[in-house]
Amino acid sequence: GFLYYNGIIIIEKDEYKAFKLFLKASKDNYPIAQFYLGKLYKDPKKAFYWYQKSAENGSKLAQFYLGKCYENGNGIEKDNFKAFKCYEKAAISGNKILQFNLGRCYLCGIGIEKDYDKSIEWFEKSARQGYIITQLGLGILYEKEKKDFENSFYWTERAIKKGRKFEQSHIGTYYDNCLSAQKEDFEPFELFERSAKQGCYSAIYILGHLYLKGIGSEKQLKESVHLIEKEAIKGNKHAQLYLGRFYEEGIIVEKSCVEAFKWYKNAANDGNKYAQLILGFYFEKGGSGFVEKDIKKAVWWYEKSAEQEYSYAQCCLGYLYEKGEEIDRDSRKAIYWYKKAAENGYESAYYLLAKFYEVVEKNEAEAFKHIKYYIEKGYLKGIYVLLGYYKRGIGTDIDKEKAANLFKIASKIKKLTQ
Numbered sequence: 001g002f003l004y005y006n007g008i009i010i011i012e013k014d015e016y017k018a019f020k021l022f023l024k025a026s027k028d029n030y031p032i033a034q035f036y037l038g039k040l041y042k043d044p045k046k047a048f049y050w051y052q053k054s055a056e057n058g059s060k061l062a063q064f065y066l067g068k069c070y071e072n073g074n075g076i077e078k079d080n081f082k083a084f085k086c087y088e089k090a091a092i093s094g095n096k097i098l099q100f101n102l103g104r105c106y107l108c109g110i111g112i113e114k115d116y117d118k119s120i121e122w123f124e125k126s127a128r129q130g131y132i133i134t135q136l137g138l139g140i141l142y143e144k145e146k147k148d149f150e151n152s153f154y155w156t157e158r159a160i161k162k163g164r165k166f167e168q169s170h171i172g173t174y175y176d177n178c179l180s181a182q183k184e185d186f187e188p189f190e191l192f193e194r195s196a197k198q199g200c201y202s203a204i205y206i207l208g209h210l211y212l213k214g215i216g217s218e219k220q221l222k223e224s225v226h227l228i229e230k231e232a233i234k235g236n237k238h239a240q241l242y243l244g245r246f247y248e249e250g251i252i253v254e255k256s257c258v259e260a261f262k263w264y265k266n267a268a269n270d271g272n273k274y275a276q277l278i279l280g281f282y283f284e285k286g287g288s289g290f291v292e293k294d295i296k297k298a299v300w301w302y303e304k305s306a307e308q309e310y311s312y313a314q315c316c317l318g319y320l321y322e323k324g325e326e327i328d329r330d331s332r333k334a335i336y337w338y339k340k341a342a343e344n345g346y347e348s349a350y351y352l353l354a355k356f357y358e359v360v361e362k363n364e365a366e367a368f369k370h371i372k373y374y375i376e377k378g379y380l381k382g383i384y385v386l387l388g389y390y391k392r393g394i395g396t397d398i399d400k401e402k403a404a405n406l407f408k409i410a411s412k413i414k415k416l417t418q
Contacts, residue, residue: 031057038065048075055086060093064101071110084111091122096129103134107141116145127155135159139202140195149201149238153274156202160209196224201242204228208251218252225252232263237270244275257288268301276305277313284320295326306337311346314338318349322356331361350374351382358394368395383410 031054038050048069054062067086070079084105091102103122106115120141126134139156142148192210195203197220204224210216225246231239244263247256261282267275280301286293299320305313318337321330334356341349354371357363368389371382387406390399 031055031059031062035059035062035065038062044069044075046075055089060090060095060098063087063090064098067101080111082111087111094125096126096131096134099123099126099129100131100134100137103137107137116141120146127158130162132159132162135162136206137191139206140191140200143200143202144195144198150273152202153238153241156205157274160206193220196220199224199227201228201238205242205245205251208246208249212249212251222252232266235266235270237267237272237275240264240267240270241272241275244278258290261288261291268304271308273305273308273310273313276301276308277310277316280305280313280316284316295320299327306340309340309344311341311344311349314341314344315346315349315352318352322352322360331356335361347374347377347379348381350377351379351385354382354385364395366395380410 034050034054034057038047038054041047041050048066051062051066051069055066063086067083067090069075070083070086072078087098087102087105090098099122103119103126104110105112106119106122108114120138123134123138123141127138135155136159139152139154139159141152142155143152192203192206193216196207204221204227207216207221207224211218211221225243228239228242228246232243240263244260244267245251246253247263248260249255253259261279264275264278264282268279280298282288282291282298283294283301284298299317302313302317302320306317314337318334318341320327321337322334323329335353338349338353338356342353350370351374354367354369354374357367357370368386371386371389374382375386383406387403387410389395390403390406392398
């Protein structure tokens, strides 16, 4: 039924055949079949009936669609409270889009009193799984509602970096594919424009990247960037950080690494941990034509940022102490900073710890523990490392069956991402 519904592989799409097969499977209380029956029915009441049956049999996706029916009054009387309860049950599944949707309810007051703290809590659950729309929303929420510019920059930057990996970085494209988005309640582009007009730095930054893609108004963006520039000149460290980004990337202003560095340095001297990290990058890499490579200065700036518990800076410090280039190699400090980074949420530090214990410190049990934990957190980059450990008995007993199973999983993932 699923193959006919989607027209997958060599089977031509045929909703009638799909319907008959789903109906047959639904008689055995098969929740996925019941869910797709709901999608196929044009009659809202019948669709609601099958979503309800599917939800009763454990489908979280059906639970979400049931919530949509209640929220929009499709096939049932409109009831935002019941919609919220359905969305709440759906979000517990751990699906990043369903988590985003529950955050949307708390943000917009759908079936529940508005609660920015709860909205942020659910948005963060979704954002940590890499959902761009949620990351962008978090950036604005932290700045506007919490006046937390550092967390705002962190999430905005993560979203924009991830967006660069896609050919089409049009935020609307991501939005249109969002299963849980309701345009009348949470239209991201309108949110960005409205927030930018109110002087929200993160929203202006987002609009700047959209402008580079040919989206948005140059006039409005120029006014917004001018506002940030005025604040930066007054000494606002957060405005200085964003202005540095605009110069580095050539958003409205003429691209200039010299100007970018100047504003980053001003922000860093005022204690902005992200600007301190960026200066560390400049001195670690060098080669920019005006900043010479200087590992000792890189360490100094990374330490400034790391002391403020910035996990990425802590990881960078661990790496420099592990490599020992232009500074004394120090395994104790490398382990200390890697562990600090991991504790503070930088999951890649677990991977680096595993490789460090495997190659440098020669502690196989610790290497195995950290790579296993890294994969359990959902990061599959280390899957080949773990299967190698099982195959060769590094930190664990030799288990060729587990190694073979991991290889199958890795192969499937590789095919899906090609």
